Amino acid sequence: MKAVEVRELVKDYGSFRAIKGISFEVKAGEIFGLIGPNGAGKTTVLRTIATLLQITSGSITVFGYELPKEAGAVRKIISYLPEEAGAYRNLTGKEYLNFIAKFFGEGEKCQNMVRRGLEIANLGERINDKVDTYSKGMTRRLLVGRALMVDPRLAILDEPTSGLDVINAQEVRRIINSSVEAGATVLLSSHNMLEVEFLCHRIALIDDGRIVASGTAAELKEEYDARNIEEAFVKAIR
Amino acid sequence: MIRNIVKKEFKELFTISTLLPIVFVALVFGFVGQMIGSVGESMQEKPVIGVVDMDGGDFSDTAMSVFIERAEVIYNGSDAEEGLRKVREDNGVALLVIPENFSQKIYANQPGEIEIYWIMRGAGMMDSISSGIVEWLIQAANQEISRKLIQQDSSVDPALVLNPTTRIETTFFKGKEIQGLSPSVLGGMLGSQSTVIPVVVMMLIILAGVSVISSMGLEKENKTLETLLTLPVRRSHIVIGKIVGSALVGMIMAIIYMLGFSRYMSSFQISDVNLADFGLALGMQDYLLVGISLFVALLAGLSLCIVLGTFAKNYRSAQALIFPITALAMISAFIIMFKDFDTIPVVLRVFLFAIPFSHPMMAMRALMLDNYSLVIGGIAYAAVFTAAMIAVAVRIFNSDRLLTGSVQKRAALGKLVWGFRR
Numbered sequence: 200m201k202a203v204e205v206r207e208l209v210k211d212y213g214s215f216r217a218i219k220g221i222s223f224e225v226k227a228g229e230i231f232g233l234i235g236p237n238g239a240g241k242t243t244v245l246r247t248i249a250t251l252l253q254i255t256s257g258s259i260t261v262f263g264y265e266l267p268k269e270a271g272a273v274r275k276i277i278s279y280l281p282e283e284a285g286a287y288r289n290l291t292g293k294e295y296l297n298f299i300a301k302f303f304g305e306g307e308k309c310q311n312m313v314r315r316g317l318e319i320a321n322l323g324e325r326i327n328d329k330v331d332t333y334s335k336g337m338t339r340r341l342l343v344g345r346a347l348m349v350d351p352r353l354a355i356l357d358e359p360t361s362g363l364d365v366i367n368a369q370e371v372r373r374i375i376n377s378s379v380e381a382g383a384t385v386l387l388s389s390h391n392m393l394e395v396e397f398l399c400h401r402i403a404l405i406d407d408g409r410i411v412a413s414g415t416a417a418e419l420k421e422e423y424d425a426r427n428i429e430e431a432f433v434k435a436i437r
Numbered sequence: 438m439i440r441n442i443v444k445k446e447f448k449e450l451f452t453i454s455t456l457l458p459i460v461f462v463a464l465v466f467g468f469v470g471q472m473i474g475s476v477g478e479s480m481q482e483k484p485v486i487g488v489v490d491m492d493g494g495d496f497s498d499t500a501m502s503v504f505i506e507r508a509e510v511i512y513n514g515s516d517a518e519e520g521l522r523k524v525r526e527d528n529g530v531a532l533l534v535i536p537e538n539f540s541q542k543i544y545a546n547q548p549g550e551i552e553i554y555w556i557m558r559g560a561g562m563m564d565s566i567s568s569g570i571v572e573w574l575i576q577a578a579n580q581e582i583s584r585k586l587i588q589q590d591s592s593v594d595p596a597l598v599l600n601p602t603t604r605i606e607t608t609f610f611k612g613k614e615i616q617g618l619s620p621s622v623l624g625g626m627l628g629s630q631s632t633v634i635p636v637v638v639m640m641l642i643i644l645a646g647v648s649v650i651s652s653m654g655l656e657k658e659n660k661t662l663e664t665l666l667t668l669p670v671r672r673s674h675i676v677i678g679k680i681v682g683s684a685l686v687g688m689i690m691a692i693i694y695m696l697g698f699s700r701y702m703s704s705f706q707i708s709d710v711n712l713a714d715f716g717l718a719l720g721m722q723d724y725l726l727v728g729i730s731l732f733v734a735l736l737a738g739l740s741l742c743i744v745l746g747t748f749a750k751n752y753r754s755a756q757a758l759i760f761p762i763t764a765l766a767m768i769s770a771f772i773i774m775f776k777d778f779d780t781i782p783v784v785l786r787v788f789l790f791a792i793p794f795s796h797p798m799m800a801m802r803a804l805m806l807d808n809y810s811l812v813i814g815g816i817a818y819a820a821v822f823t824a825a826m827i828a829v830a831v832r833i834f835n836s837d838r839l840l841t842g843s844v845q846k847r848a849a850l851g852k853l854v855w856g857f858r859r
Contacts, residue, residue, distance in 0.1 A: 212841060249667045252837050271669070279667040285659040302668045345664075 200227040202384040208257035219408040232399035241388035249279040278351035282358040288331040316348030336367040356387040485529040487512030487520040494540025500578040557610040557620040559777025560627040568620035611806040635770035635798040645687020646742040653746030654755025672834040723804040733819040737793035740826030769795035793819040
């Protein structure tokens with residue numbers, strides 16, 4: 200089953216064309232990575248799928264729901280983690296998870312989500328402290344917990360390990376993997392090509408608003424006769 | 438080197454957001470100066486009055502000569518009703534009637550009575566200036582009568598010399614006939630409505646407005662907006678939730694402010710006149726209308742704030758965006774404090790009506806005078822304004838603008854990034 204189907208997506212900011220006719224599919228239950236340098240258009244693609252940006256032309260469907268017509272339905276089944284996301288500073292970590300969970304369910308369902316969020320964030324007693332006092336790594340873990348606790352059918356994660364140290368980054372990758380094992384589909388972006396190579400089932404290489412190559416890490420390396428994805432990317436954009 | 442640093446500092450500090458408040462303060466000073474200047478001009482103008490002398494005695498002649506000399510008399514006859522009609526038509530201030538036996542009473546060591554029929558047009562601070570001049574005119578007539586009394590009989594009762602006349606006053610104010618009160622006393626009694634209410638409403642709008650605009654700025658600064666917009670909640674609910682939340686915060690702040698300010702204002706009020714005795718009290722229905730007017734105006738102000746808040750890039754820029762709200766709230770409060778809605782020029786009246794939060798500032802006084810159309814019209818206008826602003830806000834929330842800023846700026850940025858990468 201197709202979790203996401205993007206066809207000839209074009210996105211303009213005024214007279215500037217940021218996305219120039221991108222097409223790709225994400226299968227249900229897989230981790231799909233969009234990789235490319237800064238400014239390649241990764242975040243714009245993710246934001247458009249996450250219903251934040253309007254489509255200039257082309258089409259997007261998420262689990263059969265068409266954007267922008269069925270944006271409300273899409274928001275019920277996705278969870279989006281922006282690259283530089285923050286949380287409300289005057290709330291404690293637990294209050295923040297509770298605030299988000301209430302949009303997805305009530306009563307026991309809500310409480311279960313919060314419990315799952317607490318487990319994923321794994322902040323111990325600090326979960327009862329205000330977000331304002333958290334380090335960058337702690338905030339990111341809280342936000343990953345927030346994004347995955349709602350059991351989204353599609354998690355859209357923009358640079359999920361951005362700014363994290365090795366230990367925290369590894370922990371976040373473990374959480375993403377276990378979430379997929381539990382049935383979620385993940386669409387993520389990263390400019391860390393080596394990380395994506397080990398995390399994603401399939402990858403699309405994006406540059407200058409276009410997908411220059413896509414496939415599994417092994418397929419891409421074979422196609423470009425490269426030792427790793429980074430090398431494959433460099434060869435692909437030449 | 439120094440020139441380079443000075444240039445950089447100037448560019449950093451001399452921005453629109455730092456300039457606008459100063460320009461606004463200068464404009465307010467100009468406005469107040471113009472007001473004070475017009476007060477001075479009004480003080481020098483002769484008051485427009487009508488006079489009716491039904492006595493024809495020595496002392497009425499004295500009083501009449503003072504009135505004719507120092508005022509612009511538009512009616513001088515014997516028919517009080519005709520005189521009143523003429524004064525009303527010609528925008529006069531008062532009709533002074535000297536009844537029969539005026540001089541005879543004074544000769545009999547009793548103060549003579551002067552009947553004053555005031556035409557009061559507004560209850561703002563500046564609206565009672567002309568009536569104050571007429572009061573001074575009567576005082577001048579009293580002095581002339583006293584002088585004459587002393588010249589004629591040096592053994593006259595000192596109490597009579599000090600107060601040779603008494604007044605019987607009737608004030609006509611917006612369809613109401615109020616016995617025994619002059620416009621200056623009535624204006625003083627309505628002073629709390631003229632001062633306290635506009636200031637409290639102004640503070641409520643500004644404080645609640647700061648909350649909602651800051652909330653938008655913080656959402657962007659803390660990078661929480663993107664998450665919020667991808668949650669399964671209608672954009673209209675986000676907008677309404679922000680407005681209502683900020684309204685509650687603003688109301689709590691305004692109540693705290695009002696407690697202190699009303700205590701401060703009450704220290705100046707020494708009048709023990711009860712407005713209810715003159716049919717100027719508010720009923721439950723009136724208070725309900727005042728409450729609705731305030732609530733709808735608050736929503737209107739906040740819905741405008743949330744539209745402005747969408748332009749905020751961060752908390753700091755949000756603070757600058759509150760400026761238009763502050764300016765509109767202050768201007769409407771000042772106008773209402775100084776002048777009555779009915780006594781300002783039509784252009785200013787339209788401008789004042791168009792500011793949705795000016796209506797609760799005027800509501801209480803309007804309801805006292807049974808002017809329901811202004812209050813209900815204001816509520817309807819503010820409700821329509823709110824709906825329109827919420828629709829605009831939801832439209833912005835549904836667009837790219839909230840995340841990308843202006844399209845042109847983004848396009849320029851895009852070109853810059855693109856050019857750099859190439």
